[in-house]
Amino acid sequence: MISNLTKKVIGWRVKVMTYAMCSNFDWDTKKEEFLIAKNYFNLNASFLLKFHICYPLMMTTYLISKLYSEQGIGSGTEIGSYVLGWAENLTIYMFVAIQFRVLGYRRHLASFSNQMFQYSKEMQNLLNERGLQLDNYLVRIIHTGELVMLFTALYSVLLPLAFVVCISVEFDPNHKFIEEVLEVNLQMSPAHLPYILFLFWISLSALNSTFIVGMVGIIYFQLSKICISVLTSVTVQKRVNAPNTFSRRIEYKVMTKGLGVRDDTFVMKMYSIQQVFNKLLNEFYASVLISCHHVIFLAVFVFLSFLFIKYSALVLSSDVSVTALFMVGISASITAEWLESMISDNICKMSEEFVEKTRRLTNRKSYFYKFVSSCPNMTYKTAEPFFGVDKHTFPQFIQQGLEFLISLLVM
Template sequence: MISNFTKKIIGLRIKTMVYFSLGSHFDWDFSKKEMTLTNNYHNWNLAFVMSSGTYYPILMTIHLIERLYAEDGIGSGAAIGSYVIGWAENLTVTILFGFQYRVMQYREHVVFLINQLFLYSKKIEDLLAEKDIQLHRSHVRVIRTAESLMLFTAVVSLFIPFGFGVSFCNKLEPTHILVKELLEVDVQMSLQHFPFILFITLVVSCSANAVFLIIMTGICNYTLAHICITSLTPISVEQRITLRHKEHHHSKPMIEYLVTTENFGNMDDTTLLEMYKIQLLFNKILNAFIASMLVTFHHIICLIVFVFFTFVVIRYSDVIFNAGIIVIGAVIISIVAALNAQLFEAEVSGNLYEASNGFVEKVRKLTSRKSRAHKCVLSCPTITFQMAYPFFTVDKHTFVQFVHQGLDFLATLLLM
C-alpha cells in the first residue's frame, strides 16, 4: 500500500515547491493527506516555462555551432570537455522543460490520480484490517523500496537546482561561458551576481519539481498496482451459483465463483474483477499523461547521451581525462544515469506487466469458458506503461533494445 511515510515525503516535497520556487500549481493538505490544486501562478509559470525552455536551448545550440566552426576551433581539452557537458545540458534542459509543460497541461489529472490512488489504498488497508490479513513479505519489501525511491527522488530533485546554481559560477560551466560571451558578465559567487545565480536556480527548480511529480505518480501507481494485482491473483476458485434467475425456468444458467486470493481472502468473482478494473482505470489515466512525445522524448535523450558520451570517452579519452575531475565525473555520471534510467523503467514496467498477465491467465484457467468471469477477464487488457502509444510500450525488452541500438550507433560513429 501507499504508506503514511510515503505520503509525508510527498507532502513535505510539495510544500517546498510552494515556498521555495516561483510558485506551484500544487499544494498539500496535511490534515486530509491529499494533494490540492491552485491556479495562483498559472499565467506566470506558463510564460516562464515557454520562454526559458525555448530560448536557452536555442542560444546554447547556436553558440556551440559557432564555436565548432570558428577559425581557432573549440580550444583546449578543458574547453572540449566543457562543450561536451554543454551538449548534455542542452539535451537535459530540453526534456526537463518538456516534462514541466506536460505537467502543467495535465495538472488536474495528476491531482485526481494521486488522490484516487490514496483513497483506493485506504480502502484496501481497511479491507485487510477487517479480515485481519497481513501483507506478504514480498509486498512489504515493495512498500519499503517505494519509500526509499520516493525519499531519494525528493532529496535529489530538491538539491540539484542549488548544485546547478553553484556550478554556474565555474568558468568551465557551459551556461557560465554562454552568459559571459553573450552578456559579457563573468558570474562569480558574490552578492553582485546573486540575481543570475538565483534565476538559473529557479529555472532548474521548476523543472526538477515537474520531474519529481512524474516520478512520484509512477511510484505510487506501481506500488499499489503491483501489490493489488499479485494479491488478487486467485489461489483456487470454487463454483458457487449456476442459475441466473431461479424464478425463470427457461433462463440460461450463469456460472459465478467464490475466489480465494492470497492476501484478500475469499471474495466473489464480481468484486475481484471490479478491483482489477480499478487498476486498469488508474493505468489508463497515467498512460494518457505519459503518452505525450514530450515525455517519451526522454528515451531518445538517454540514447543520445549514452552513445555520445561513450564515443567521447573512447575516441577522446586522453583529452577527457586531462580535463579535470569535474569533466570526468560528469561524463561517467551521464553514461551511468542514462543506463540506469532505462533499466529502472524496463524493470518496473516489466514486473507490472508480468503480474497483470499472470492474473489474467490464472483467472482464465480456473474458470469455465461460458462464465461471465472468463469472458470478462479475456476482454481486460494487461497493465503496461505506454509511451507515445501505440508506437512505443515500455517492457523488460526495452532495456535490451536500448543497449542494442546504442551499441549499433556507437559502432557506426567509431567506424566513420
C-alpha cells in the same frame, strides 16, 4: 499501499514548491489530496515558459558557434566542457518538454493521483476489516517506495542547487555563456546572490514538473504491484445459487493471496479499477513530450561514447574529473533506461500471472473466465502507439545505440 510517510513526503514537497511559487499544484493537508494552484498561472507561467524555451535555444547557438570558431576544441578540458554543455542542454530540453505536458494535463494528473490515493484507502480498509496483513515481500515494496519517494523529493531540490554551484565554476559552459552574454563572472559570493537565487528558482520550477511525473509513476507502479499481487487467485470454488434466485450465472468464491475469500464479482471490480488506472497512466505518458527522454538518453549515450572513443588520448590525458564526466554520463543514461524497462516489465508479468492462474482455476464457460480472458496485460506505453516499455526495450536501446555509434566511428 500508499503509506502515510509517502503522503507526508509528497505533501511537504508540494507545499514547499507552492510557497516558492514554483508549483502547478497545491496540497490539501486535511484530505491528503492534490489541488490546482490558483495564483501560479497569473504570476509565473508565462515568464517561466518563455525563459525555459529561450535559454536552451541560446545555449545551443553558443555551443555550435564554439565548435565552428577559429579556436576550435582542442584540449581534453575543452572537450569535457563542450560535452558537459550539450549534456546539460539536452537535459534542459527534456525538462521543458515535461513541463509543457504537466501544464496541459495538470487537472488530469491531480484527479488521477487523488483517485489512486482513494483506491489505496479502500484496499487498506478491506485489509483492516478482516484483520489481514500484507506479507513481508509487499511490506518491503511499501518501504522501498517510501525511500524512492524521499530520494526523488530531495533529488529534485538538490539538483538545482548543484546546477547553480556548477555554474559558478569556470569549467562549466553555462558559466562561460553568462560571462560572455551578461558580462558577469558568476561566483558564489554575496555580490552575486541575486543571480544565484534567480537561477536556482528557475531550475527549481523546471524540476518540479519532473518530480510530479516521477511521483505519479512511482505511486502507480507501487500500487499496481501490491494490488495485483493480493488479488491473484490461490483457489477458486464454485458457489451454488440459492433455489429462489433467478441468476443462471456460475458464481465463484475466490481465495486471494492477500484479501482472503472474496466473490468473483469483487475481484473483477478491483482488477477493472487497476485497468482504468493503467489506461489513465498511458493517456498521460503516451506523449512525445514525455517519451522524448528515451531519445535524449540515447543521444547522450551515443554522443559521449563517440567523443570518448574518438578523443580518448585527449580525454584520458586531462583531469580525472573530465574522464569521470564521460563515465557518469554514459552509465547514467544506460542505468535509467534499464530501470524503467525492468519496472514496467515487472507489472506486465504480474498481470500475466493473474490472468493465467485465474483461467487455470476457473471453468471455461463461466463469466469469470471470459472476463479474465478478455483482460489485456497491463503495460506501460510511451509515444503510443509506437512502442511500449517492457523487457525488450533495454536490449533495443543498446542495439540502436551501438549501431549509431559504429556508424559515427566509420564515417
